Amino acid sequence: MLATIIGSLAAFLTASSQLPQLIKIIKSRHTKDISLPTYLAITIAAFLWVIYGLYLQNLIIISTNVVTFLFVFVIVCFKFKYK
C-alpha cells in the first residue's frame, strides 16, 4: 500500500517533470543550453521503459513513461526547431 503511494508519487513527479521545461522552451524559444543527446536518450529510454512495464504488467511504470515519452519527444522537436 505504502509502496504504491510512493511509486505513484514518483510516477506523477516523473511524468509531469518535463512540463515546466516544455513551457519554458515555448515561452523563450531558446534551447541552446539543453543537451540534445540527453533528450534523445530519455526519449529512447522512455519507450523501452514502456515495453519493460508491459512485461512487468506494472501500470505505474507504463503510464509514467508514456507521458514522459510524449513530453520529451516534443522537446526534442523543439530542440531542432529552436537551435
Added chain:
Amino acid sequence: MLATIIGSLAAFLTASSQLPQLIKIIKSRHTKDISLPTYLAITIAAFLWVIYGLYLQNLIIISTNVVTFLFVFVIVCFKFKYK
C-alpha cells in the same frame, strides 16, 4: 530474459542520459534555458523511485535512480551556481 535485457537497456540509457547535460553545463557554464522546476522534480522523483525499487526489490529500478539522482542533484547545484 528479454524483459531483463530491455529493462537493463532502459536503465542504462536513463542513468547515463544526464551525463551529456552535465558535461554541457560544465563546458558552457550556462544553464539559462534549463528549467529548475523540471530538475527539482526529477531529483525528488529519482529519490522516490529508489524507495519504490527497494520495496519491489528491483535492482534495475534502484540502480538507475541512484545514478540519476546523483547526476540531477549536481545539475540542480549548477543551476543555482550558473544562473
